[in-house]
Amino acid sequence: MAQMKKNKVISAREAIALIRENDVVTTTGFVQSCIPEALHAALEERFVETGSPKNLTLIMTAGAGDSKGLGTGRLHHEGLLGRVIAANFGRMPKVAQAAKENRIRGYNLPQGVISQLYRACAAGQPGLFSKVGLHTYVDPRHGGGRVNDLTSDDIVKVVEVDGEEWLFYTATKIDVAFIRGTSADPHGNISMEKEALTLDVLAQAMAARNNGGIVIAQVERIVDDGFLLPKDVRVPGILVDCVVVAEPEMHRMNYGVMHNPALAGQIRVPVANMAKMPLDARKVIARRAAFELPPNGVVNLGVGAPEGISAVANEERVTPYITLTTEAGAVGGVLASGSSFGAATNADCIIDQNQMFDFYDGGGLDMTCLGMAECDEEGNVNTSSFGGKLNGCGGFINISQNARSVVFAGTFTVGGLDVAIEDGRLVIRQEGRSRKFIRQVEQNTFSGPYAKQRSQPVIYVTERCVFELTPDGLELTEIAPGVDIHRDILAHMDFKPIINRPKMMDIRIFRDEPMDLLADLLNLNLCERVSYDADRNMLFLNLEGWHCRSKEDIADLRKVLVDACEKAGKRVKSVVNHDGFKLSESLYDDYAEMIQYLLENYYETTTRYATNAFLRLKMQEALKRRGVAPHVFERKEDAHAFLEATANAANLARRSETAAA
Structure with missing residues (x-):
């Protein structure tokens, strides 16, 4: 006979009593936000009173605490933790110290890797392939993310796939998940309307549930059946075993803010008059x-x-x-x-x-x-x-x-x-x-x-x-x-x-005044970098200090140069100053294409100079690939000398043609 869904709301003490020794526990939270403080406090209280549960493994992504003992910092008591897999230890300094002193085993893995490993656990996969961490201390050739000598097991491997190196991170099955939301109905459906972030609560809950573990959700209130709209439920009740209602002080938005509806996305506020930073x-x-x-x-x-x-x-x-x-x-x-x-x-x-x-x-x-x-x-x-x-x-x-x-x-x-x-x-x-x-x-x-x-x-x-x-x-x-x-x-x-x-x-x-940064980023003053000497028919482009970040920047520069050339009314000789100029690596060919277009349609000849040897090399390579003579010099004087020599050669050629005629 089918049974009615049970009421999952219990006390924090009752929920924490379900944790066994040697369990793998994961908890949510980011820096000082979205931390299930009541659950951490109840776990600490049980261990201090009873000495149990011992030898837990803690898995977490970002640090979740105030660095002074709150959050996961409550779990520092000798014997409570036996192993920690975390991206951040700085917000639980006593736990970090225990790891430094070889009293617990520990791994410091990239936050995104741990976050994605929750999904791998939920899907029953053995781990995660990623290039994140190659050639850093996470790479097993440089330590494998182990934080001390006591930690000996390898949970990161170097593997080769189609001739490329990858890291394989082994998933650790989860027994208990601490998650947090705003509202819950009696059956454990969780919404997050007053939370600043959703983090990984769904993936964590699914990882524990699919491993036969338990999911404990901390919320600030219980609502009636049917109150939560389906799309507002971020964690369905089928994944949740226990719901704990926290006192307001244990359910702050973060340690410095009780609740800010603008951070929760409940309202929008004017930001034009936000406090100005002091010039320091x-x-x-x-x-x-x-x-x-x-x-x-x-x-x-x-x-x-x-x-x-x-x-x-x-x-x-x-x-x-x-x-x-x-x-x-x-x-x-x-x-x-x-x-x-x-x-x-x-x-x-x-x-x-x-x-x-x-x-x-x-x-x-x-x-x-x-x-x-x-x-x-x-x-x-x-x-x-x-x-x-x-x-x-x-x-x-x-x-x-x-x-x-x-x-x-x-x-x-x-x-x-x-x-x-x-x-x-x-x-x-x-x-x-x-x-x-x-x-x-x-x-x-x-x-x-x-x-x-x-x-x-x-x-x-x-x-x-x-x-x-x-x-x-x-x-x-x-x-x-x-x-x-x-x-x-x-x-x-x-x-x-x-x-x-x-x-x-x-x-x-x-200077303690607005920088007009917007004009720089949107190239509004780019035309001021171009000047034309009609007597010598010479167009000067000063790109010193300009950063070309995107194809849109190249399009803006092309338009400015085309406008200047059309205003001159004839093909021009061009000199470009690239000192301090920065060009994103992926844009060299697009930049060379612009130069080729200008040579074909507007320039009589062009030359450029840059003290940056790497920039000269990359630009020469890009121009050569397009069949354009590079003419990229180190010194301004060399660039101008080239133009003078080119002009003299052209004049000599014209005089010769006239004499022959």
């Missing part, structure tokens, strides 16, 4: 990084210094022309910072975290800006383990390896650094105690050589200078006004970067 080192870094924003592109911003880009973009009215995202699942709007990091005000939509990583891993990101703790002369970056601290990689590896362009951002030194902006110049009042640019990073979270191998554009932005990853290593390309190379840069690095002709960082960055 953080804003200088964010402003310089903002010049790399791709119009109409999709962007991810990391925690820390990169968060400021969202505020700068809003201040400069650029936000409508880019789409900011977070790995937690927010798409569009103004990204939140602080305790609300990961969410967004006025987001276009919120998708599940594992789906966002699908998008990232597949190449959907046009640009990312991420923090950096250490950087070395090969361009390697460490954010995961440094200074004796196990922090973890979070989503850093997924994002940095797969974005079309990468900006690493952070102060040049750390620990007591004090800088000021005075009269448009950077003044270093006190240097930081610790260096970031060192001989070799302690742990490789991002591989510079692997990025070079794939021709991935990478720059490193600090408050006083900018570096670029080149085929020969790290090159110093920009210096802040007021900064001395030897005193303020080289004296505080463990290696000497490549130094050719670094230019001054844009002076607008250091």
Whole structure:
């Protein structure tokens, strides 16, 4: 005889009593948001009172805590955890310390990998194939993500498929899933109308349920049968075993915010008058990084210094022309910072975290800006383990390896650094105690050589200078006004970067007024880079400092040049300054096609110059492929000399023809 569906609402203590020793437990949460605090607290309370359950395995993606003992930080008690598989350890420092001291086994894997492994578990698959983590500390040739000597089992393998290297991550079956929602009916159907993010709750619940495990959902209220609309239910009751109603303080949106309906997508709020950032080192870094924003592109911003880009973009009215995202699942709007990091005000939509990583891993990101703790002369970056601290990689590896362009951002030194902006110049009042640019990073979270191998554009932005990853290593390309190379840069690095002709960082960055960034990103002032000398019939194009990011940029440049040539009324001789010019790797052929078109229709001859040897080489190769004589010189004088020689040769030829006639 069929039975009626049971009421699944029970107390936290009753739910936690279902967990057995040696169980594999997964929990949701992102940084300080969407954390099932009541469940963590109840698990801690049971263990402190009874000494059980022992030797649990904890699986989680992003850090879920306040770094001071809340969230997963409650699970630090000796004997409670035997193993941790996590992307972030920094928000549970006592657990991280236990791992550092070989008291528990641990793996630090990329956040997106763990997120996607939930789906593999749910589908009964043995694991996940991914290129994420190749040539980093996650690669088994460099440690396999193990965090200590006690951890011996390999859960990451290098495999070859059709001649290409991949990593295979072994799935760990889940016994218990802690998830969180807003409302539940008595049968366990869960909605998330007041949550800032949906994260992986559906995949986690399915992974535990399909393994014969249990799913415990924390909510803030119970609603009657039939109240929840089908499309509002994010986790169906067939996956949920227990529903726990949390006290309001245990169900905060995040540790700093009880509830913000704008972050939950329940209302839209004006953002034009959001607080303006003070002009300090953080804003200088964010402003310089903002010049790399791709119009109409999709962007991810990391925690820390990169968060400021969202505020700068809003201040400069650029936000409508880019789409900011977070790995937690927010798409569009103004990204939140602080305790609300990961969410967004006025987001276009919120998708599940594992789906966002699908998008990232597949190449959907046009640009990312991420923090950096250490950087070395090969361009390697460490954010995961440094200074004796196990922090973890979070989503850093997924994002940095797969974005079309990468900006690493952070102060040049750390620990007591004090800088000021005075009269448009950077003044270093006190240097930081610790260096970031060192001989070799302690742990490789991002591989510079692997990025070079794939021709991935990478720059490193600090408050006083900018570096670029080149085929020969790290090159110093920009210096802040007021900064001395030897005193303020080289004296505080463990290696000497490549130094050719670094230019001054844009002076607008250091003035406490709008930068008119929108005009730069939309090429509104591109025509001002073109001038025409009628007496010599010479067209000058100054692309110094211009960044060509997309085919739309090339189309804008072509139109400006065609307009100038048609105004001249005849074919012109063209000289182009490419010093400081940046061209995205995928656009060299499109750029060469534009030059070919102009030669065929508007130019009598053309020449260009650039001090960047790599740019000259790539441009010469692209032009040769199209059958166009390259004429790319290192010095301005050589380019002009070529035009003079060409003009003299043409005049001589004409005189000869006239004499012969």
